[in-house]
Amino acid sequence: MSDLSMANNTSTKAFDVERIRRDFPILAQEVNGKPLVYLDNGASAQKPIAVLDAMDRYYREMHSNVHRGAHTLGDRATAAFEGARETVRSFVNAPSSREIIWTRGTTEAINLVANGLAPRLKEGDEILVSHMEHHANIVPWQMVAERTGAKVVPVPVNSAGELDLDAFNSLLNERTRILAITHVSNVLGTVNPIASLIKKAKDQGALTLIDGAQAVPHFKPDVQALDCDFYVFSSHKLFGPTGIGVLYGRAELLEQMPPYQGGGEMIERVSFERTTWNVLPYKFEAGTPAIAEAVGLAAAIRYLDNLDRKAMEAAENALLARANELVSTVPGMEIIGTAAKKVPVMSFKIAGLHPSDIGTLLDQQGIAIRTGHHCAMPLMDFYGVPGTARASFAFYNTLEEVEQLFAGLQKIQRLFT
Structure with missing residues (x-):
């Protein structure tokens, strides 16, 4: 020492x-000839053997596409994939696995919500974000604001890196339609008082999205206790694999939102006259999903739950x-x-x-x-x-x-x- x-x-x-x-x-x-000291966990955390083994076992014993295969491997893969969704549901304490949407990561989850809520926005509406946001929770809202005439309004921070709550209270008003804010700052490590922020936003009739990418490696969120409308995070920061993330969304809001992408899996019926959408959560999961990655994320959560x-x-x-x-x-x-x-x-x-x-x-x-x-x-x-x-x-x-x-x-x- x-x-x-x-x-x-x-x-x-x-x-x-x-x-x-x-x-x-x-x-x-x-x-470089020295024992590795890995202190870049905020960018991407390392993976325990339990995750590596779970993904290896999936590929060795059950790999198949999910939901439509009329054979044993398809059944195994589907059971593992949907079991992973249930593990995530339990992790965030969502009411239903229908409210857990697989995405490629936090960034895609925010883009999905921003585009899905765009039809609700009009000129003069405001989207409240904080000055400490990752670009992934700024740029999608700017793109939507440019299309709709809405305005992105940043809440300042103080020199300590804490949200200026007086400024937040003054900026939150009847024009605020969406509060999109990070649970934990990726730069500062600041833990925002999101429960009280969510309540204030909801009192104004605003919808709330919480970027939990930096929070979930350190503590479990409870979306019902927080009473947020959307909560998003990435697997690779949660000691799971890259290439997969999670969007929790209230079922009634997800039902109202248009699909984010079109293709296989997210449809109920296709004809050249009309296409109808699949039920939740599949409505937002076009194409072959990241099956092994979902299995790996579930293994990471189980590993953490055993600590x-x-x-x-x-x-x-x-x-x-x-x-x-x-x-x-x-x-x-x-x-x-x-x-x-x-x-x-x-x-x-x-x-x-x-x-x-x-x-x-x-x-x-x-x-x-x-x-x-x-x-x-x-x-x-x-x-x-x-x-x-x-x-x-x-x-x-x-x-x-x-x-x-x-x-x-x-x-x-x-x-x-």
Whole structure:
């Protein structure tokens, strides 16, 4: 352990991180001759053996197209695929699996909702977003606003990276038709008070979409308790495979929305005179779906459900707390986003160093972080920076890895002073 080390927080003792790490084979490798320290979980989290095995078993034992095959493999694949949908339904506590729509990811889910709600919008209507949104929760609404005459209205944040609630209250009005807001900021780690925001929006008659991509790796959402209209997230940030995501939507709203794409599966009957749509959820799932990926996502959720979630959150909080303690050991280091309620994400800059140089030099030491604008250019403009370096932690990271990060930053800082 480095000279930066300290005794482990007692809250993490019940969480056996070394055992957990054995479930993630990718972590047991060297990069550039150094043990891998993977701190880019906010971009994409690693996959446990349970996910890899579930997808391998699907391809080895049951691969077939779903729903229409009149044979045993088709039945097996369909059962696994629809079983995965039920696992996701339980994960978000949706009332019905009819309300769980498979998408390619958070981005497609938001585009689906934006296009589906476009017929409800007219000139003068307003779509409320926040200044901390990922581009995926800005651009689709801008495209819809341009078509309909509606207006995208951003809610500012304060210097700590928290939503300006006074501004939110003043901007929310009778013209607000949609509130589209992130549950957790991908740049800042800020956890927004979405339950109260949803209630205020609903009191104004607005519909609500929550971007949960950065939230679900850290805690389970409850869409019924939140009372949101739509909740979206991606599998690959939830320790599952890439290429698949989830849209939860209220059934009555999904029934009213037009299909997003046309093709097989989403139809009931096709003729050259008229085509009728399939029932939910298939109405929004044109073409052959990502079957193995759905199976993998379900395996990831089951894996997480077998962990002590309170101990997991305590371990993650300890990682962030230790990182915050060590900031003062790196001269010129400044944290971007100091909200009172955060997940373990740390965006930062170091005086005199470009974020991309920090990332490259850390990689030479086997430490993987993310650098750039993180698909959040409006937020970068607010802070007056071209980008940041970002370390994002997961439950399989260790306090020693946090200390390795800061030892690496100290080494880089010494090279340039």
